[in-house]
Each structure stands twice: as structure tokens, then as C-alpha cells.
Amino acid sequence: MHRLTHGPVWGTATARGPRSVNADATAAYTDPSTGEVVFALADGVGDEQSAARAARIAVSTAVQVPASQGPAAALAAAQRAVRASSGGGDCVLVVASPFDGGYRVSWVGDVRAYAWNGDSLRQLTKDHTLAEYFRDRGHTPAPTMEHLVTTSVRTARLEEVGHAEAVGPAGLLLTSDGVHKVLTRSAMAELLRVPPQGAQALVDAALAAGGHDNATALMAEFAPSLPDLTTTPLPTASPA
Template identity: 50%
Template sequence: MQHDLDIRWDTASERNLRAVNADAVATRRDPATGKLVFAVADGIGDTSRSAEAARKAVAAAVATPVEQGAIQAMLAAQQALLFDEHDCVLVVAMPFTDRVSSGYRIAWVGDCRAYLWDDQTLHQLTSDQTVAAYLRSQLRPTTPRMEHIVTNTVRTTSTDQIGWTQVRTNGSGLLLATDGVHKVVPAIAMHRELTTAARPAQALIDAATALGGRDNASAVVIDWSAARREPPPVPRQGAAPLVHQ
């Protein structure tokens, strides 16, 4: 677990049975505001170029000034891949506090997900942009393969296609995950790891592997409530993003 004032977070990413780890995770604290940005990407394909696209996307997303917002972070990721032949899907989260409450601003494309969680519940905030999700919305039949075919990506998206939400909470945590986690680990097991594990992101990856997951698996777990139970650490200086492949 890492700390930044009132937020504690954990990140993990594993290759599993793929040739390369084409997932990427990044975290950055905005030097102007002290606010944090988190991003998780899943490169499309199983090559080093897919992995590079995911790394470029998360690095550009978290480098975006927080006041510009999560949608602008997504567009920055798109610019980073503008002349690239490879692509990825992505979710970006910006925790915030104001005079009213705290919460998260979230943007996504594809099937990376964000979940709100606390000691009692786990609630999915994002909606998958996949062929299966589209057909279900039309009350049409789907096949398992359709769950893995995305209808929106970082390179191909437009502003009006980017998923976006803002949630206000009373200190609930946030989970960002690639499909190597959320399509393998049942919700009840995800909630158990989030609320009991010392390193919940790694525990989720381990659970995906134990359940036979073959795909790259990555997660970011943000926990405000745990941080409130501990004395705040001295924040570290520096604003370079921490990118994990």
C-alpha cells in the first residue's frame, strides 16, 4: 500500500499466461494541487507494441492537470497514440474533495471498469463498451466472445463516446480493473479481497490466477476509509508518474 495524505492505494499488474503484459497502471500526484490521478489501461493484442500503447496512454492520462478533468485526461491519452498503429482501452479516476463531500470523477473507453466499494457493498460505476453490452441493450442474444470485442478504444473514441461519471461518497473506496480481473473474479470474491486483504490489488490478481485466468490482470484499489484510521504520512515530493507494465 502507498499513501498520500488522506488516501491509501494499492496497485498490481501481472502477465499471467499471455506472451507479454499489455496492461499498464499509472499514478501521479499533481504538483500544483497535490491531487491524485489514477489510470489503468489494457493494450489491444498480445505484443510489445500493445504494451507500449497502454503505457503511453496511462502516462499521458495521469500527466493531465487535475483541474482539466477526466475526459481531458482521456483525450490526452488519445493524443499520445495519435500516430501509433496500436491501441488500448482505458479508465481514469480523479479523487476530489470539496466543501460538500468527497468523491471521484471517472472517464473510460472499452471494458476497463470502475467499482465503488465499502464494507457492505460493491457497485459497478462504468458500463462496458463491448459488442455484448450493446446487443444486450437491444435485447438481442450474445455469445461469450462478444464480451471481449470492444466498440470503443482510446485511438478511435470521440468526446461524446467517452464514458463519464462523477460520484459523491462518504469515503467509499474505488477499484479500477482490467477484464483479466473483473471477467474472472466473481463480485462477491472481489468484495472480500477489497475489505480483508492487506494488499487488495495484489489479492485480486492472485484470485484471478487461482480461478484460471489466462489474460493480463491489473488493478488499482483506492481506500479513503483505511487512511482515516491511520495517522497521515509525510507526503513525498516529486510528480513523475509511476507506471507499471
């Protein structure tokens, strides 16, 4: 659990699940001169060490970009770093930074960001998947399409990056698909309504519900009740 002097408190949790490698990663960095913070969560593409490495590179690079430059600049920096890395790994990524009155978010792939008002969650991101592509065109996708991403850190063009802004929420939730494709949004909100539930409760619930993927969550909140949040700190993911 971490706190800014005049900013959000946040906590993270992750679990490898039944996979052989934990290819999720999350990071946060507070600029000591400004107090501004940047959050990032990545999900490596595949169950391999190269995917985990790409996710770690992406989040560690993204959070070093000043919040004043915005999450789009942070994601662009992460892309340059992943493309310059050896090994060919790839990942999907969501980057968020709080500002006076809310949060700004940029993403590629099927990681998600939700605004939290203390009672319910509102999804800010839209999955970049083959399933969403067909839904947007009035077709019913096959279940396997839910896991086929159409953008990633290594491959996305500038115009394909998603952007969103939430004004006025008490908090922000970032999740990998091992959480939000197992738990419904209402189930996640129900867990978060019960103090001191947070990131760890979501990860535990996803695995208990039969999740077959890495599960990772980052919860940030301005609400004064959050210091009681029980989570597992996670600077970056590590292989099994």
C-alpha cells in the same frame, strides 16, 4: 503503497498470466503544488509489444493532466498521444480522480471502475463491448462478444467516451478484464473485506481461478485501515 497528505492511499498489482506480453499498464501522479492525484489503468488491445506500448503511453499521459481539468480531459490527452505514437498499438483506458466527497471517472472499452464503501462494490462503468451493445437491444450475445470492444483510445469519438461520478464512497477500484471477467463482483468484495487484502489479492485470485489474460488492479481508499494494504507497486506495465 502511496499516501497523499489529505487524500487516498493506493496500491497496484499486475500479472502477465499466460500471455506472452503484459499489455496492461497503470499509473498515478500527485501534483506537488495542489496534492491532487489522477489514477489511470489501461489494457492494450492484443498480446503484442505495440499494445503494451500504447497502454504505457496512455496512462503516463493521462495522469499528467491536472485533476482540476477532469478525467475526460485526461483521456482526451491520452488519445492524442496514442494517435501520435508510431507502431499502431491501441488500448482501452479508465481515468479517475478523487474530489471532495467522491471520485470522477471517464473510460473507453471494457476496463472498469468500482466504488467501494468498505463492504461492497458498485460498478461505475459500463463495458463498451459488442456484448453490451446487443444486451441493450434485448438480444443475448455470444460469449465471444464479451471481449470485442466498441471503443478504444485510438478510435473513440468524443461522444462515445463514458463518464461517471461516485459521491461518498470510501474507495475506488480500477481493474482490467483479466480480473473482473474472471471474478464476480461479490467475490472481489469478499476479498477486499479481509484486511490487508487489496489489489494483489484480486490479481492472485483471478489467476488462481484460471484467468487467461493479463490481470491488473488499482485500489485507492480514504479509509484509515488502508496503510496495511499489501500490493505490488506498478508505475507502468512492462513486457515479459
